[in-house]
Amino acid sequence: MISTQNLTKQFGTVKAVEDLSLEIPEGQVFGFLGPNGAGKTTTVRLLTCLIAPTNGTARVNGFTIGVDDTEIRRSVGVLTETPGMYDNLSAERNLSIYASLYEVKDPKGQIEKYLRLLGLWERRNDPAGAFSKGMKQKLAIARALLHEPRTVFLDEPTSALDPEAAHLVREFILEIKKQGRTIFLCTHNLDEADRLCDRIGVFKTQMLVVDSPERLRSQVFGRKVVFHLQRAEEALVEGIQAMSFIKEARQVDNKILVTLDDPEIHNPELVRYLVGQGAEIQFVGELRHSLEDVYLQLIKNS
Amino acid sequence: MNKIKTIVGKEWSEVFRNRLVLFTVAFLPLIMTAIPLGILFAMRGETGIEAATSDMPEQFNVMCPADLNGGECFQVYLVSQFMLMFMILPLAIPATIAAYSIVGEKVTHSLEPLLATPITTIELLIGKSLAAVIPAIVATWAGFAIYAIGAWLMITNKTVYAALLDSRWLIAIILVGPLMAILAVTFSLMVSSRVNDPRTAEQISSLMIIPVLAVFFGQVSGLFILNRQLIILAALILIIVDGVMVYLAVRVFQREVILTRWK
Numbered sequence: 001m002i003s004t005q006n007l008t009k010q011f012g013t014v015k016a017v018e019d020l021s022l023e024i025p026e027g028q029v030f031g032f033l034g035p036n037g038a039g040k041t042t043t044v045r046l047l048t049c050l051i052a053p054t055n056g057t058a059r060v061n062g063f064t065i066g067v068d069d070t071e072i073r074r075s076v077g078v079l080t081e082t083p084g085m086y087d088n089l090s091a092e093r094n095l096s097i098y099a100s101l102y103e104v105k106d107p108k109g110q111i112e113k114y115l116r117l118l119g120l121w122e123r124r125n126d127p128a129g130a131f132s133k134g135m136k137q138k139l140a141i142a143r144a145l146l147h148e149p150r151t152v153f154l155d156e157p158t159s160a161l162d163p164e165a166a167h168l169v170r171e172f173i174l175e176i177k178k179q180g181r182t183i184f185l186c187t188h189n190l191d192e193a194d195r196l197c198d199r200i201g202v203f204k205t206q207m208l209v210v211d212s213p214e215r216l217r218s219q220v221f222g223r224k225v226v227f228h229l230q231r232a233e234e235a236l237v238e239g240i241q242a243m244s245f246i247k248e249a250r251q252v253d254n255k256i257l258v259t260l261d262d263p264e265i266h267n268p269e270l271v272r273y274l275v276g277q278g279a280e281i282q283f284v285g286e287l288r289h290s291l292e293d294v295y296l297q298l299i300k301n302s
Numbered sequence: 303m304n305k306i307k308t309i310v311g312k313e314w315s316e317v318f319r320n321r322l323v324l325f326t327v328a329f330l331p332l333i334m335t336a337i338p339l340g341i342l343f344a345m346r347g348e349t350g351i352e353a354a355t356s357d358m359p360e361q362f363n364v365m366c367p368a369d370l371n372g373g374e375c376f377q378v379y380l381v382s383q384f385m386l387m388f389m390i391l392p393l394a395i396p397a398t399i400a401a402y403s404i405v406g407e408k409v410t411h412s413l414e415p416l417l418a419t420p421i422t423t424i425e426l427l428i429g430k431s432l433a434a435v436i437p438a439i440v441a442t443w444a445g446f447a448i449y450a451i452g453a454w455l456m457i458t459n460k461t462v463y464a465a466l467l468d469s470r471w472l473i474a475i476i477l478v479g480p481l482m483a484i485l486a487v488t489f490s491l492m493v494s495s496r497v498n499d500p501r502t503a504e505q506i507s508s509l510m511i512i513p514v515l516a517v518f519f520g521q522v523s524g525l526f527i528l529n530r531q532l533i534i535l536a537a538l539i540l541i542i543v544d545g546v547m548v549y550l551a552v553r554v555f556q557r558e559v560i561l562t563r564w565k
Contacts, residue, residue: 011562048418051558074420084411086312088319100308101419143415 001026001182002047002151006056009042016042018206019056024199026150029173029183031197031213033190033295038204040186041081044153047184048078061150061182074102077149081156081186083140087129091120091139094128095146102147114142118172134165141169151182158189170196194291202298209298213291220294222247222259224287225267229254230280239273257287305421309429310436316406317399317433326398327437331391331445338384339452345377346456369461378465381453385471386518386528388449391442392483393510396434400490401507403430404560405500417557427555431487438483446475470530478533481540486510488547492554 007020016039024030034040045051047060049069058065061075085094092111099107115121118138123131128139137157144152157173158166166189173196177183187193193200194213201210209216217223229236232254240249240258245266248259260266263286274281317323366375407413416426450467457463490507497503520526 045561050414050417050561070420070422073418076418078415078418080411080414080418082411083415084407084413086316086412087410089312089315093315097308097312098415098419101305101416101421103304103420140415 001062002030002058002060002184004047004056004058007043007046007053007058008055009039009046009051010054015205017046017053020203020207021056022201022207022210024182024184026182027177027180028198029177029185029196031193031200032184032186032203033188033193033200034203035299040203041155043203044078044080044155044184044186047072048076048153049073074147075150077144077147077152079140079144079152079154079157083137083143085128085131085136085139085143088127090125091115091128091131092124094139095143098143099146104147107146110146110148111142114145117175118142119168134161137161137165137169141172145176149181151184152176153184153186155186156188157185158187158192166192190291190295200291202295204299204302208302213294216291216294216298217289218261220297221289223261223263224289225258225260225263225270226283226285226287227256227258227270227274227279227281228283228285229256229274230282232256232279236274236277236279239277240270243269243273305425306429306432309421309426310433313399313403313430313433314437317402320402323398323402327395327441330394331441334384334388334391335445335449335452337387338381338449339456341380341384342377342453342456345373345380366465370459370465374459374462378462381466382471382528383518383522385474386514386521388442388445389474389479389482390511390514391445392438392479393486393514394508395438395441396483397486397490397507397510398504399434399437400430400487401494401503402500403434404491404494405497405503406494408498408560409500414561417561423552423555423557427491427551430491431484434487434490435480435483438486439480442475442479442483468530470528470533473530473537474528474533478537478540481537481544482514484544485540485547488544488551491551492547495555495560 002022002024004020004022007017007022008015009017018039020043032040032043042051046053046065047058049065049072052066060072063071063075065072086097089097092115095111095115096107099110104110111124112121115124118141120135120138120142123135128136131139141154141157144154154173158169161169170192173183173185177196183196185193185197197213199210199212200216202208202216209219211219232251234251237249237251237256240246240256243266245262246258246260248257250257258270267284271281271284318327366378370378404413407416453463453466457466486507489510490503493506494503497506517528521528526532
């Protein structure tokens with residue numbers, strides 16, 4: 001669980017994080033999106049007690065930053081943006097160092113568990129420096145989870161990974177979500193955020209918006225329904241526009257695009273109207289904006 | 303305590319794969335041990351150096367045991383000069399290891415995950431310091447032991463042997479050496495925290511040997527002779543300076559500043 005109130009971090013005259021107030025319940029995957037330099041990594045560092053806030057406060061797993069820093073560090077796992085390993089040491093030795101620092105009760109068992117889960121067990125004796133980027137990233141994820149943290153901070157976990165490795169990491173994130181852990185995911189991969197996150201926050205020094213991906217789409221673009229007709233006519237569009245619950249209706253070729261708040265309730269009425277007017281409906285579907293569209297719109301508006 | 307042991311073990315696993323460190327820890331003590339032993343070996347049974355005593359500083363003539371002849375006295379004088387060079391070991395070895403310890407983690411991006419663990423700053427600094435101080439002390443003491451055994455085998459005159467291994471050098475090696483190592487480590491850790499290039503860290507840390515070189519040249523030129531009182535005084539000063547340096551090293555090591563300003 002993460003809770004922040006007016007969390008602010010200023011470096012000299014530059015505000016990196018400003019008045020961040022946020023509640024992330026236990027077991028939720030929270031996507032933290034924003035452009036480069038928006039303050040995402042600074043926020044992660046604040047919440048993992050690596051740096052101190054200039055103002056405001058935060059609680060992580062029930063502990064207060066600046067007061068219970070050691071307890072917070074013990075209860076969270078961090079995958080940093082550039083997760084360095086000790087390249088001369090084996091994968092197993094790398095993890096055993098961190099198992100000791102996190103006071104893991106069964107270090108050998110935990111190391112084996114995560115190396116197997118991430119497909120690195122057979123390479124456990126190889127030096128980390130000999131690993132590919134994807135393998136290093138997986139090893140760093142194992143390191144972040146070794147002590148079974150309640151909250152995991154993942155900063156760009158799939159950046160620069162090949163599609164197969166990225167898929168494996170995403171599956172793994174879903175797996176640890178099922179275990180009830182809170183996941184704070186910083187990513188530029190909006191498709192990934194869409195697939196993994198329960199809620200998303202778009203951040204640019206300040207939090208611009210926080211909601212589920214679906215509700216964000218609805219908030220930014222409204223919901224759009226597409227009626228594919230045998231033959232669309234202007235009169236049909238005008239008729240639809242006259243309905244009180246319609247925000248916008250327009251014709252594109254033989255399709256009519258309708259923007260409305262609640263298609264589940266109003267679609268039957270629209271279908272009845274079109275059929276009543278003699279239109280022949282081929283398909284009805286919802287037009288989903290990508291999260292990228294939503295994100296770009298929000299950043300543009302900011 | 304376990305975390306400190308983990309850091310020490312980790313540092314050694316990493317650092318002893320570095321050739322420069324290996325050279326400093328293994329070969330430097332061998333060279334520094336070989337020089338005084340070589341002098342002793344070369345001067346065995348030498349009789350034509352009586353006149354050379356006139357080249358020794360006046361203070362040393364006073365310190366030379368009365369029952370030694372001029373040649374034996376010169377032998378003790380010459381070896382004593384190189385024993386001072388031996389004192390470079392407790393500075394050079396830990397400085398080389400400690401200089402890399404923080405900046406090395408910055409370069410390989412392993413510092414942030416390490417600082418994100420529940421390890422305290424004190425535990426981290428003690429671990430990193432011990433990892434540098436222990437090899438320095440072991441190498442210095444081992445080199446001195448080899449020198450003592452070698453000298454015992456080569457010198458038949460027990461008075462000469464006693465003069466070569468008198469209490470001032472025992473105090474210097476056993477007490478001043480570790481204190482100098484602590485000084486070198488705390489200084490190097492501070493430097494390592496505040497730079498972002500390993501070579502810069504090593505170069506700045508190597509400045510620590512300048513005071514020893516100054517003492518060496520001061521003694522060679524006859525400005526002063528290190529006697530027991532001076533060495534005890536140096537030990538007392540080092541205890542105070544070490545205390546201040548340890549305090550400063552802990553103060554200087556601020557996770558936030560290191561991660562954001564000296565990254």
